[in-house]
Amino acid sequence: MVAVPALVTKTVDRLSAEFDKLSTTQKYAVGVAGGVASLYLVGSLLFKSSDKSKPSTFELTGGSIEASKVKAEFDAYSESYGKNAGEGIVDRSKTVHLVDVFYSLVTDIYEWGWGQSFHFSPRLPHKDLRASEAAHEARIAALLRLRPGMKALDCGCGVGGPMRTVASVSGAHVTGITINQYQVDRAKYHNAKQGVAPLTDVVRGDFLNMPFKECTFDGAYAIEATCHAPKLEGVYGEIFRVLKPGSYFVSYEWVSTHKYDPKNTEHVRIIDEINFGNGLPEMRTWKEAENAGKNVGFDLIMSLDLANASVVSGPWYERLRMGKYTHAINHSIVSVVDAFGLAPKGLKEVHHMLVEVAKSLIQGGETGVFTPMHLLLFRKPETAQ
Numbered sequence: 001m002v003a004v005p006a007l008v009t010k011t012v013d014r015l016s017a018e019f020d021k022l023s024t025t026q027k028y029a030v031g032v033a034g035g036v037a038s039l040y041l042v043g044s045l046l047f048k049s050s051d052k053s054k055p056s057t058f059e060l061t062g063g064s065i066e067a068s069k070v071k072a073e074f075d076a077y078s079e080s081y082g083k084n085a086g087e088g089i090v091d092r093s094k095t096v097h098l099v100d101v102f103y104s105l106v107t108d109i110y111e112w113g114w115g116q117s118f119h120f121s122p123r124l125p126h127k128d129l130r131a132s133e134a135a136h137e138a139r140i141a142a143l144l145r146l147r148p149g150m151k152a153l154d155c156g157c158g159v160g161g162p163m164r165t166v167a168s169v170s171g172a173h174v175t176g177i178t179i180n181q182y183q184v185d186r187a188k189y190h191n192a193k194q195g196v197a198p199l200t201d202v203v204r205g206d207f208l209n210m211p212f213k214e215c216t217f218d219g220a221y222a223i224e225a226t227c228h229a230p231k232l233e234g235v236y237g238e239i240f241r242v243l244k245p246g247s248y249f250v251s252y253e254w255v256s257t258h259k260y261d262p263k264n265t266e267h268v269r270i271i272d273e274i275n276f277g278n279g280l281p282e283m284r285t286w287k288e289a290e291n292a293g294k295n296v297g298f299d300l301i302m303s304l305d306l307a308n309a310s311v312v313s314g315p316w317y318e319r320l321r322m323g324k325y326t327h328a329i330n331h332s333i334v335s336v337v338d339a340f341g342l343a344p345k346g347l348k349e350v351h352h353m354l355v356e357v358a359k360s361l362i363q364g365g366e367t368g369v370f371t372p373m374h375l376l377l378f379r380k381p382e383t384a385q
């Protein structure tokens with residue numbers, strides 16, 4: 001306890017003594033060098049990340065959208081949501097395009113302020129955020145019974161955080177599909193940098209019409225992604241088609257729970273805000289999600305809300321609740337960067353949307369009307385084609 005301050009004081013004293021011995025010119029030179037070094041350090045910390053693993057505050061972009069068009073695209077996105085309670089995206093035929101725009105707008109901010117896995121996780125006792133996140137992802141590999149030599153599909157893969165965990169814990173090859181080209185580029189970059197490129201592939205495509213042949217994969221999963229489909233049967237049907245008979249599909253679904261009451265205006269407001277701030281066309285009930293899988297031919301093996309599955313795990317929304325001061329600070333930072341013209345115009349508004357949706361998600365969790373992790377495990381029957 002005493003040794004460290006004593007050592008520090010001694011070193012400072014010795015340095016000051018050495019400094020006193022220098023001539024005025026030498027003192028001046030040391031001052032200038034120190035100043036330049038500090039500026040360089042602060043500048044490199046603030047302006048540039050040492051590599052491209054995470055964008056710095058000054059590197060936030062509009063993804064695949066040109067900087068000059070970010071504001072207009074965000075305005076068009078905002079206007080696509082109806083004003084009536086429970087309405088969601090008015091013209092559902094535009095959903096896929098709007099979701100692509102949404103991910104161009106948010107991907108850098110997500111990576112900057114959350115990480116490379118765009119999902120929630122129950123907080124495991126005595127484990128940190130990253131360990132809890134990895135465990136949530138590794139559960140997928142176990143449920144799908146993946147092993148080396150198998151081929152798995154990650155439906156809506158984001159920038160590939162989960163795919164890197166699933167491929168590395170199982171040894172299986174994982175192909176990810178995302179609608180957003182910017183995410184494809186980011187995912188490929190991270191896969192190469194983290195040494196998992198040989199076990200992964202990433203393609204841009206619509207999960208409602210996938211560029212894969214029938215019966216290609218030994219397993220498929222979707223983490224908090226199929227909620228973007230204009231119709232759940234559309235994406236589940238495609239997954240059914242590309243799976244080999246007898247193999248499994250697991251999804252962590254965003255759904256309303258049995259506590260949601262469509263006649264309760266507060267519940268409806270929370271869900272409407274969640275839809276808008278997360279690029280969802282509408283919210284499905286957990287029962288609708290179960291039925292969608294059965295309707296396309298799957299056998300339902302397991303249906304379980306992981307938000308309530310363990311009494312010892314912390315709630316999934318705790319990370320957002322703990323982060324609320326950080327979100328406010330982040331908003332000031334983004335506003336300053338915006339004021340100096342160092343971020344695309346419109347990114348401040350996108351960030352504001354995220355600050356607000358964080359509050360709605362917390363309310364969805366606290367009231368228990370919403371879960372981002374209803375686990376659905378389906379199996380394609382052996383007899384299916």
Ligand SMILES: C=C(CC[C@@H](C)[C@H]1CC[C@H]2C3=CC[C@H]4[C@H](C)[C@@H](O)CC[C@]4(C)[C@H]3CC[C@]12C)C(C)C
Nearest residue numbers: 109110113114118119120224278327330354355358
């Ligand atoms: C599955 C989806 C995304 C889930 C989460 C990964 C994201 C949902 C809300 C996001 C965030 C909210 C607040 C942001 C904060 C204001 C900012 O400063 C830093 C990033 C946030 C924490 C951001 C991070 C990702 C989320 C938690 C949906 C889209 C289906």
Ligand SMILES: C[S@@+](CC[C@H](N)C(=O)[O-])C[C@H]1O[C@@H](n2cnc3c(N)ncnc32)[C@H](O)[C@@H]1O
Nearest residue numbers: 117118119156157158178179206207223225228
């Ligand atoms: C919230 S992110 C989750 C990403 C990833 N599963 C994870 O947990 O990190 C949702 C993903 O679904 C993808 N997605 C949404 N609609 C899609 C569509 N029609 N076709 C392909 N991908 C889609 C998005 O591009 C995004 O990558």
